[in-house]
Amino acid sequence: MATIIPLDQVEPALIEALLDTAFEPERHKRTAYKVREGTDWLPALSYAALDDDEYLAGTIQCWPVALTDPDGRAHPLIMVGPVAVMPALQGEGYGKALTLASLAAIDGSARPLPQVLIGDPEYYGRFFGFSADGTGGWTLPGPFDPARLLVRGANSAVLPSRGTLGPWLG
Numbered sequence: 001m002a003t004i005i006p007l008d009q010v011e012p013a014l015i016e017a018l019l020d021t022a023f024e025p026e027r028h029k030r031t032a033y034k035v036r037e038g039t040d041w042l043p044a045l046s047y048a049a050l051d052d053d054e055y056l057a058g059t060i061q062c063w064p065v066a067l068t069d070p071d072g073r074a075h076p077l078i079m080v081g082p083v084a085v086m087p088a089l090q091g092e093g094y095g096k097a098l099t100l101a102s103l104a105a106i107d108g109s110a111r112p113l114p115q116v117l118i119g120d121p122e123y124y125g126r127f128f129g130f131s132a133d134g135t136g137g138w139t140l141p142g143p144f145d146p147a148r149l150l151v152r153g154a155n156s157a158v159l160p161s162r163g164t165l166g167p168w169l170g
């Protein structure tokens with residue numbers, strides 16, 4: 001069973017090593033990294049999973065981002081991910097436990113912001129309520145599959161139908 005702890009309790013070098021192993025060292029070139037460029041992950045919403053031997057099994061980070069509408073108005077959101085799990089432990093529930101922990105923290109906050117991620121619509125829709133509905137007119141600072149740009153939140157319907165997703169620097 002996974003033990004979930006705040007991510008800021010984990011040595012940063014271990015987090016980076018896990019991300020390199022779960023994805024690849026070239027992961028920094030991905031569009032998701034450009035969306036959150038220049039921001040720091042949100043410690044109150046980011047977690048680590050430890051395995052039964054208390055080794056780092058996975059991590060999730062959440063980031064401040066914004067959808068800037070055609071009029072230049074920035075609408076704040078929280079970008080969920082990356083969700084990274086050691087390859088040998090994938091499929092054992094660590095990613096789901098991490099995602100549930102982050103979403104519970106977001107939903108329990110005083111003013112929960114809508115959440116956005118780039119991921120499998122079937123998985124994130126079925127388990128967590130994410131949907132590509134409403135994101136078809138959004139652009140990102142790099143290539144992406146529009147069907148994988150997903151949003152979730154009690155008030156996500158108020159987001160503009162068109163805009164550019166990027167870092168929240170406000």
